[in-house]
Amino acid sequence: MKIWNKSVNVSTENTDKFTEYREQIVALNSISSYEVYRWLISLGKKLKNDPLSENNRTKENRVTQCQSELFVGLEKGRLKAWSNTPITGGYAYILTDIFNNLPKDMSTKSVVKNIEELGLQNLFSMIRKAGFYQMIEMLEEKSTHSDSD
Numbered sequence: 048m049k050i051w052n053k054s055v056n057v058s059t060e061n062t063d064k065f066t067e068y069r070e071q072i073v074a075l076n077s078i079s080s081y082e083v084y085r086w087l088i089s090l091g092k093k094l095k096n097d098p099l100s101e102n103n104r105t106k107e108n109r110v111t112q113c114q115s116e117l118f119v120g121l122e123k124g125r126l127k128a129w130s131n132t133p134i135t136g137g138y139a140y141i142l143t144d145i146f147n148n149l150p151k152d153m154s155t156k157s158v159v160k161n162i163e164e165l166g167l168q169n170l171f172s173m174i175r176k177a178g179f180y181q182m183i184e185m186l187e188e189k190s191t192h193s194d195s196d
Contacts, residue, residue, distance in 0.1 A: 064145045064149075065161045065162075072167070080170070084134065087134050087137030088137055090140040091139075092133055094139060094140040095136070099129040104120075104129055110181050112177040112180075113130075113174070113179075113181065113182070114175060116130060116131040117129070117135050119182055120189065126189055128143050138179060142183060167179070168180070
């Protein structure tokens, strides 16, 4: 089962991170969509190297629409996440990495469009997809607060 079209066009406002992740997803998906899951799991394990600290895993930072435990927050000017499951941790790793490396002049609308063009949401159940989009909204909100620090 193929999930992504190899001719995905990321908008011209893209960053190196969008390009990097798009190319990885396309390459893995050309082998098998299961390879994309394996990659997400490996990123979820990588997230544990520098997770959101336990004291910031609060009600305000919880992604409530996710079936897993998922928290996102701002620490020392960087967006961080923590999840108790590796697939959720994998997409949290990707999203925080993208948001932490955005050019200051990139519009929020453009960010969401580029994330959707990666196609990750096509892998998820309805519940996980709801958490994915809620996390994007929370990262948008928290990243605007990091600009005012």
